[in-house]
Amino acid sequence: MANVKEFSVEEKLSSLVSLQKADSKLDEIKILKGELPMEVHDLEDEIHGLHARQTRVEEEINGIQEFIEQKKNIIKDAQALVKKYEKQSENVKNNREFEAINKEMELQNLEIKLAEKHIKDANEEIGDKARLLESAKKAVASKEGVLKHKKGELEKIIGDTEKEENEFHKISAEAREKVEPRLLASYERIRNSYRNGLAIVSVHRDACGGCFNAIPPQRQSEIRQHKKIIVCENCGRILIDEELYHSTEVQ
Template sequence: MAKKEITVEQKLRALYDLQLIDSRVDEIRNVRGELPLEVEDLEDEVAGLNKRLDKLNTDLDTIDENIKNKKNLIEEAKALIKKYGEQQKNVRNNREYNALSKEIEFQELEIQLSEKHIKEFKAQIVQKNEIIKQTKEKVTDREAHLAHKKGELDAILAETEKEEQALIAKSSDYQRDIEERLITAYHRIRKNVKNGLAVVPIERGASGGSFFTIPPQVQMEIATRKKIITDEHSGRILVDPELAREEKEKMQAIFAKL
């Protein structure tokens, strides 16, 4: 459906109203600042630390299993040593005796090697338990910090979320009454200029937020509200101070009811 035909002055008022609404949304979001990202980063950090704890505990289980296997190997080696020792009592020649002696020697080496491995595994357990302790302390610290930041964010959201959603809906309503080419230009300018200000009033002979003076003739033309005029330096759409004052008062009354 085609948008109803409106005067240039009505277009300027609608554009400035839209700017005031979007600027209010920007203010609300600036109050939140980096908090949502901080909360997200802390959540990721806590998740990473807990994943590390899971890995460390899995490593401990593996080390315990390795120690158990080495102890079983020691018991098996001791049983074989005993068995070969008994067999040596019944050998028929030196060759058999020497062969059994080598087997006994091999099993003794197996025991020594297994005991060395058990010692190393126990040292790893001590090291990993220390890392687990430090990691748990860090998790506790990060979780406390996360809870604090979430509390801050929830408090801000509780104060501002309803207003923000109402403003976003109102912004959409206002955009429906403005022709598409102007909305496109508005969003393009808002994206490219500082503070998202696409529509600004003249202040002390210059466009709002700028130090470049606007010639008196152009200021007079802006005041007639017969033509949409942009600042040649910043590209912003310009409105006269009186129109800006009237629309600010009107929109402040609307904001107060949200």
């Protein structure tokens, strides 16, 4: 069975400082990016939705145009029947036949008028859909312009910080391997409790570097000895002496 290396308290504290400094640098890069990643994602989703709406409106317009063609065919067929009945009316033998033919012609003329009304209404609907489609196209163009600008900003920041960010991720990962899970969990819990993400702070001018609560001389002496993990009784952050804090570099 492979031996698991045991780290001294001082080594653990040094790793925690490295971890904190690397994570703080990553926080700075995240702040530099700001809301851009989320804004880009939201814009991409919005544009996808607008494209879907545009496609739906185009399909609806195509469906209405097919409906109009159907009605035009109905008119064409009805007009052909009217001509047929007009020709037949020239050879009627009695009033009964004449009335029957006239009734059929009236029905076909009504069919034509109804189809023409449907076509008129459908064309008006196409006009409404066309305006909606134009609005959707303008919205897409506008959003794509904003997206291009936001992406350009984000890509520039990523380009400027990518190498540095990767290096700090590497330092953070290596430091985590040297911190036992329980202590690492405490670090994460404390770090997530504060907006500035500081879980490890140095004692500065006899006070906690996080909450500025005074640290008694005896407590400061224990902190400098690096024999145990000591936390601030006021804010719960892990305390480090300034010498160890400043001697631990992450660049």
